[in-house]
Amino acid sequence: MTIFGRLLRMRKIVVVELAVFVISANAFSIVIEARGQYFSPSEKSFKDIYGGGWKYGGEIGFSITRHLDFWVSGNNFSKKGKLTFTQEESKLSILSAGGGLRYRLTTGAISGYTAAGANYYRFKESNPIGDVRKGGVGFEGRAGVLIKIVRGLLVDLNIGYSYCKMKPADFDINIGGIEAGVGLAVDF
Amino acid sequence: MLKILFRFFLFSALISPSTQSAGHYEKDHRPRQFYHSALSDNSPVCSYSHLLMLYPNTDVQYVKDGITKRYKGSLSGSHKNAIISAYNNLHFLTADGSANMEYSLLDIVVINTPISKITSLGGNMYYLSPDDIKDDLTTYAPPGIFDSVHVVWNNGPIDSYWGMGGSFINEGKTTFDSIISGDESWWGGGKYICGQVFLHEWLHSVCRYYAGLGFTMPIGDADGGGSHGYSYDPVLGWMAYYRDLMQGKVWEPAYSKYTGITKEAWSRGTPNQTPLKITSPNGGEQWKEGETHNITWVHLGQTGYVSVDLFKNEVFKVNLGIAPVEAKTLLWTIPLGLADRKDYSDYKIRVSNNSCQDLSDKNFTIIPISSQVYFWLIINTTVGGTTVPSPGYYLYRENERAVVNITALPNTNYRFTRWSGDVSGTTNPIAVTMNRDISITANFLRIIYPPLNARGQKVLNRSLSQAEYINVLTWEANPNSEDIANYKIYLVDGGQKTLLTTLGSGGFKYWHRKVDKNKTYTYWIVAVNSSSREGDPAIVVVR
Numbered sequence: 001m002t003i004f005g006r007l008l009r010m011r012k013i014v015v016v017e018l019a020v021f022v023i024s025a026n027a028f029s030i031v032i033e034a035r036g037q038y039f040s041p042s043e044k045s046f047k048d049i050y051g052g053g054w055k056y057g058g059e060i061g062f063s064i065t066r067h068l069d070f071w072v073s074g075n076n077f078s079k080k081g082k083l084t085f086t087q088e089e090s091k092l093s094i095l096s097a098g099g100g101l102r103y104r105l106t107t108g109a110i111s112g113y114t115a116a117g118a119n120y121y122r123f124k125e126s127n128p129i130g131d132v133r134k135g136g137v138g139f140e141g142r143a144g145v146l147i148k149i150v151r152g153l154l155v156d157l158n159i160g161y162s163y164c165k166m167k168p169a170d171f172d173i174n175i176g177g178i179e180a181g182v183g184l185a186v187d188f
Numbered sequence: 189m190l191k192i193l194f195r196f197f198l199f200s201a202l203i204s205p206s207t208q209s210a211g212h213y214e215k216d217h218r219p220r221q222f223y224h225s226a227l228s229d230n231s232p233v234c235s236y237s238h239l240l241m242l243y244p245n246t247d248v249q250y251v252k253d254g255i256t257k258r259y260k261g262s263l264s265g266s267h268k269n270a271i272i273s274a275y276n277n278l279h280f281l282t283a284d285g286s287a288n289m290e291y292s293l294l295d296i297v298v299i300n301t302p303i304s305k306i307t308s309l310g311g312n313m314y315y316l317s318p319d320d321i322k323d324d325l326t327t328y329a330p331p332g333i334f335d336s337v338h339v340v341w342n343n344g345p346i347d348s349y350w351g352m353g354g355s356f357i358n359e360g361k362t363t364f365d366s367i368i369s370g371d372e373s374w375w376g377g378g379k380y381i382c383g384q385v386f387l388h389e390w391l392h393s394v395c396r397y398y399a400g401l402g403f404t405m406p407i408g409d410a411d412g413g414g415s416h417g418y419s420y421d422p423v424l425g426w427m428a429y430y431r432d433l434m435q436g437k438v439w440e441p442a443y444s445k446y447t448g449i450t451k452e453a454w455s456r457g458t459p460n461q462t463p464l465k466i467t468s469p470n471g472g473e474q475w476k477e478g479e480t481h482n483i484t485w486v487h488l489g490q491t492g493y494v495s496v497d498l499f500k501n502e503v504f505k506v507n508l509g510i511a512p513v514e515a516k517t518l519l520w521t522i523p524l525g526l527a528d529r530k531d532y533s534d535y536k537i538r539v540s541n542n543s544c545q546d547l548s549d550k551n552f553t554i555i556p557i558s559s560q561v562y563f564w565l566i567i568n569t570t571v572g573g574t575t576v577p578s579p580g581y582y583l584y585r586e587n588e589r590a591v592v593n594i595t596a597l598p599n600t601n602y603r604f605t606r607w608s609g610d611v612s613g614t615t616n617p618i619a620v621t622m623n624r625d626i627s628i629t630a631n632f633l634r635i636i637y638p639p640l641n642a643r644g645q646k647v648l649n650r651s652l653s654q655a656e657y658i659n660v661l662t663w664e665a666n667p668n669s670e671d672i673a674n675y676k677i678y679l680v681d682g683g684q685k686t687l688l689t690t691l692g693s694g695g696f697k698y699w700h701r702k703v704d705k706n707k708t709y710t711y712w713i714v715a716v717n718s719s720s721r722e723g724d725p726a727i728v729v730v731r
Contacts (some may be wrong), residue, residue, distance in 0.1 A: 049652050083660060085649035092652060112658070129654040129702075168653035175652075 138164025470552025636723025
């Protein structure tokens with residue numbers, strides 16, 4: 001079993017235990033969110049070759065207390081770029097999955113929050129030089145605001161920063177960066 | 189030429205009968221001038237040379253009504269003279285009949301040896317056939333001498349037709365007719381009738397000949413007078429018909445056109461003549477290298493140009509030029525070295541045009557300047573240069589043992605590569621000792637120059653996670669090189685040359701990918717022409 005598989009399995013166990021904990025603690029909500037984020041990589045070569053782009057994903061949040069949530073999420077970033085000299089096509093795909101805690105600064109119709117967590121990143125790049133696949137663990141932090149539009153329906157505006165250093169082939173690269181996005185969440 | 193010589197021989201024979209063994213000759217009755225009738229303004233376009241072979245004596249066995257008989261007899265002198273007079277009138281009759289388009293030269297030989305053999309025609313009829321006088325024909329009318337042979341024999345009481353015409357001897361080259369002496373009174377008549385039997389029998393053969401060339405003759409040819417509406421006239425005999433026949437004016441209802449021997453037909457000459465006839469050299473001449481001679485010919489009705497060729501042993505050797513057929517001559521200076529040193533006889537000249545040709549009757553000789561004393565130096569070059577001395581033929585005396593320095597001089601953008609032929613090597617200049625005939629060729633090649641501004645640079649090509657180094661080679665076409673089809677890129681490493689790629693002539697860059705970042709690479713960039721010949725390399729080192 002791969003590390004990614006093991007992490008998924010661990011994550012399932014954690015989610016189940018948290019759910020049991022929340023229910024047993026008479027916790028009160030689950031939030032499911034779909035979101036899109038514009039990703040701007042930190043690495044200059046990343047910017048030069050691929051530039052920024054939209055990253056899509058989803059998140060499930062579980063209330064632990066009135067101000068504290070536990071979340072798990074998954075995201076995908078895919079982009080085409082060009083090799084630096086030959087200008088031949090290069091394809092990049094970064095899949096990430098992870099979880100963390102979110103702290104709600106306020107509650108009510110508009111609720112600010114900060115969040116932090118860890119992600120497992122799956123890196124894949126294909127071009128005439130070669131094909132590379134590599135996995136690695138990184139971190140992310142996020143701040144945002146949840147706006148209740150109608151009962152049970154929220155809009156999530158957020159900005160974040162991620163970091164994941166790895167060496168898939170010839171270079172040490174950071175595949176993280178700054179991102180800003182919007183999501184639509186349902187509060188059960 | 190042969191014909192003229194033979195006629196001279198025959199003339200000599202005729203006036204010296206006592207010295208001949210093949211027969212007895214009485215006299216030469218030839219009026220040597222050409223006969224020109226005043227009947228028309230035509231100029232002769234055709235000449236027939238006739239021979240009458242008169243046999244006044246006969247001693248043969250024959251069969252009549254199943255009974256074998258023998259006739260032995262001779263013509264009287266007056267009878268012979270009547271026949272000869274009639275024959276001599278053939279000049280007038282042919283000129284009159286053809287309106288002067290044809291003229292006749294007449295020869296006579298009287299053979300007193302009795303005829304001993306005649307040929308049966310079936311029944312009681314006999315005639316004197318060519319086979320019966322085969323030896324005499326070989327002697328007096330060999331091929332190429334006469335156009336027409338007429339035979340008159342003393343038939344005595346033997347049944348025979350007056351004339352048997354329309355046949356040929358000498359493989360179709362000579363017309364032949366056999367006529368009996370008949371009664372002396374038959375040979376008289378006025379100037380239009382006397383000798384008409386010769387004209388009549390001759391016309392049978394002549395009509396057959398021109399019909400064979402594609403000219404339409406009236407049905408019955410010489411016999412067709414009555415069937416075409418003509419009648420015998422006491423003064424003209426059948427001359428009215430013969431005139432129209434010999435001028436192509438007989439209306440032939442079966443063909444709805446005029447038929448007969450037209451001027452165009454006469455212009456084609458006789459069966460014995462080619463329309464084009466070489467007269468010199470025609471056999472036996474001895475010409476020398478360096479001399480200038482006239483090659484001459486005659487023609488009948490030809491126009492345009494003729495090609496003049498030299499033949500050796502009946503095989504084409506070289507064209508000597510072309511000339512208007514009407515010029516009838518081509519001046520030829522025999523080049524040095526043309527003659528075969530070992531066998532310098534057996535040459536002939538051919539003149540030809542699109543429709544006909546003629547070859548010298550016999551061989552002539554081209555004598556080389558010397559068969560032993562000189563050696564030839566023949567210097568040739570390929571395209572792209574010259575030599576000093578210039579390319580050409582040079583003659584050196586054998587005993588000089590001359591040493592000739594030959595320098596190859598390439599033209600701009602060419603390179604001397606080697607000597608070939610009897611001498612090989614690349615030394616330039618080269619010294620050649622003239623102790624034999626030597627042919628040497630200076631070989632040149634168009635230079636294929638290296639491409640210009642050839643450069644190389646090592647560059648990094650990377651993606652986000654991967655990288656490669658590329659040696660980028662660039663160059664430009666060299667305008668002094670021609671016919672470049674492609675470029676080849678070689679990697680040279682440790683004395684070994686490895687072809688990396690071949691690019692089209694329009695490609696001026698090459699990426700050598702995934703090279704070692706820290707290694708020095710040496711490349712040859714080579715232009716290649718359409719003959720797959722590679723030029724000099726442009727060498728590029730990339731560090």
